[in-house]
Amino acid sequence: MATKFAVILGFLLFSLGFFGLLARRNMITILLSLELLFAAAGINFVTFSNLHQNFEGQIFTIFLIVVAAGEAAIGIGLLIALFKVKKTANVDSANSMRG
Amino acid sequence: MIVLIVLVSVLIALFSIMVVSLKHPISSAISLLAGFLLLAVFYLLYGAEFVAAVQVLVYAGGIMVLYLMGVMFTDNEWIKITRQTHLQAWLALVLILVFFGYFGHKLYHSEYPAPAMQKAQTAVVKKSEAENKLPYLNRETNPRTVSVRLFSDYIYPFEVASVLLTVAVVGGVFLAKKEV
Numbered sequence: 001m002a003t004k005f006a007v008i009l010g011f012l013l014f015s016l017g018f019f020g021l022l023a024r025r026n027m028i029t030i031l032l033s034l035e036l037l038f039a040a041a042g043i044n045f046v047t048f049s050n051l052h053q054n055f056e057g058q059i060f061t062i063f064l065i066v067v068a069a070g071e072a073a074i075g076i077g078l079l080i081a082l083f084k085v086k087k088t089a090n091v092d093s094a095n096s097m098r099g
Numbered sequence: 100m101i102v103l104i105v106l107v108s109v110l111i112a113l114f115s116i117m118v119v120s121l122k123h124p125i126s127s128a129i130s131l132l133a134g135f136l137l138l139a140v141f142y143l144l145y146g147a148e149f150v151a152a153v154q155v156l157v158y159a160g161g162i163m164v165l166y167l168m169g170v171m172f173t174d175n176e177w178i179k180i181t182r183q184t185h186l187q188a189w190l191a192l193v194l195i196l197v198f199f200g201y202f203g204h205k206l207y208h209s210e211y212p213a214p215a216m217q218k219a220q221t222a223v224v225k226k227s228e229a230e231n232k233l234p235y236l237n238r239e240t241n242p243r244t245v246s247v248r249l250f251s252d253y254i255y256p257f258e259v260a261s262v263l264l265t266v267a268v269v270g271g272v273f274l275a276k277k278e279v
Contacts, residue, residue, distance in 0.1 A: 001101070002101065002104060002145075003211040004206070004207065004209075004211055005104065005105070005108065006104075006108075006141075006145065007206050007211070008203060008206055008207060009108045009111065009112065011199065011202060011203055011206055012112055012115070012199065012203075013111070013112075013115050015195050015198060015199040016115045016116060016118070016119050016195075017115075017119070018195060018198075019119055019191055019192065019195040020118065020119035022185075022187065022188075022191035022194075022195075023119070023184045023185055023187070023188035023191045023192070024119065024183060024184060024185075025181075025182070025183055025184060025185055026124055026178070026183060027173075028124040028127070028128070028166060028169050028170055028173065029118075029119070029124050029127050029183070031166065031169075032118055032124070032127050032128060032131050032166065033118065033119060035131060035158075035162070036115055036118060036119075036131070039134070039135070039138055042138070042142075042150075042154075043138070043141070046141075046142050046145050046147045046150060047145060049145075049146075049147065050145045050146050050147070051211060051213055052213070052214055053213075055244055055245055055248055057147075058147045058149065058150050058241075058245055059245060059248055059249055059253055061142075061147070061150045062149075062150060062153055062245070062249070063256060063260060065150075065153055065154065065157050065158065066260045066263065066264060067260075067263070068158070068162065069157060069161065069162055069264065069267070070263055070264055070266075070267030070268075071267075072162045072165050072166065073165070073267045073268055073270070073271035074267055074270055074271050074274070075169075076165050076166070076168070076169045076271060076275070077270065077271035077272065077273070077274030077275045078274055079169050079172070079173065080169070080172055080274070080275040081274045081275060081277060083172060083173045088173070088177055089124075089173040089177075090177060090181075092185075
């Protein structure tokens, strides 16, 4: 019962993050939606670690957080690069190949 | 126990909806911060104490500060005057609702059988189910076990993760510093 509940919650978070990724125009909000996708994966790892009574899921969640930290650093770097070129955080403005 | 899980999950879902629906990125970031703190409580309830601590320290403490700095660096004028969603947002909403409905139905009607466990473990699980609690992984203390596994069985991924973080930091600085 608890496992099923957590799996549904993880899938809800995945759907919401996917929706934010498709629908929003602000690059910061898009990156935050990406964090929701990471959180969904983490929920699934921890839930099945609990169900199977072993620690692999928790260790993979720690690696997941490491990857999320790297993704955040690269994302903020891209955001600042976009803002330098276009003076806005709107991703629709990045529609040409050079400049 | 199950009441607490339901409460925390509903709050996580609400904050996640706020992340994708609120207009200003700072509102979204603070909602995500609250969601991550509740997610740490969720991890605690599912017996992952060390992951919960890392979640608070790294996500809520480190990554969210990065995003708030990103908000600080960018302009806030166009947020007030223009739409924050694409024209494709309605299409995306319909798509996601269908996606969530179909696969959520599948997930709800699936079985999640526990694997064959040793006798002692099964007894522990039975006991905690009788007391309406989740089976904890407290045969040893959780942070000790996780770190022993991390430094013995998973030492190569651990080292590769350090290289990945270095590359990410150098790449982020390079992208942000580049003259245009």
